[in-house]
Amino acid sequence: MNVQPLSIVHLLLTRRFAGSERHAVELANAQAEAGHDVSMILRRAGAENRADAIACRLSPKVKTIVVSDWLAIWQARRRVKKLAPDIAHAHLSGAARALKGLRGSRTRRIATLHIRYKPQQHEGLDGLIAIAPWQLEAMPAWMRARSVQIDNWTLPQTASPDARERLRAELGIAPDAWVFGALGRVEHSKGLDVLLAAWQRAALPPDARLLIAGQGGAWQTLRKQADSRVLMPGFVSRPRDWLEVFDVFVSTARSEPFGLVLLEAMDAGLPMIASASEGARHLQTVIATPLLPIGDVAALAEALRDAWQQRPPRRSYPMQRFRIDDKLAQIEAFYRQ
16 A cells, blocks of 8 residues: 655754754654655754754755744744644744644644653644653653654764874874763753763873863853863764764763763763663663762762773674664654554
């Protein structure tokens, strides 16, 4: 039986590219490649000519629709109403609010819970996709009945052949230095202040380095507190190359709904030090190392010292369940349901 392609409009009204934006872009690109009619509504800031913009990462097969920054929610809602797609799929807060206000349409309104269920954003939508089981548990029963849980994914990527040597040389890191690395938004929820406090407490020998790759609202404060062996290059456009620089990946998140960056680090084969965030607990059987209490500076300092002494090698993780093909099929089945 032939299955008709769907018309799908994704809404992503954030300004900068990070983990949730990566998820939305990869989903839109893959759906367009599969033959669906796919559009992406972005605010103007997300379509600018910047290294951390969003539009430049979309496939040419995805139609890009740009709305203004000041009236983004209202304009996005009007564009969806005019397009009348089979599916309108929201990612993050502003996009969910745009769909919640869309009424009297045949379009099915879906949102992915990149963070958590919020009644003011998600109540009344036609369906929700949770990326981790704990998100379903936080919903009222009637919304849980129209929702589904589908794991996040990561696309296999290969680092540039010279990434480790080149980036270490650019940063002045010796080839034999032992590098602890964190990657992602530099925000309070990521617990990087805890990592910095643990780094200072661990007092590791001179051949150890801490590399925090990413930008965000807490970057300036963290930079002022960091010593000379803490390197903070800001936003990085090729995260897979930077993972190659690390010897150990560290996640000290206070809150990590799923932890796409954890998948990326495991796909790179990095040994892990991770706090017991929601996402890390969901992935613990794959991470296969004990998780640390959230915010525990002493425990993290001890883990840093142990890793420096033991020098754990890279390893292979069972990543097949986190590939996009099965997730695409599950999402399409949920759309049609």
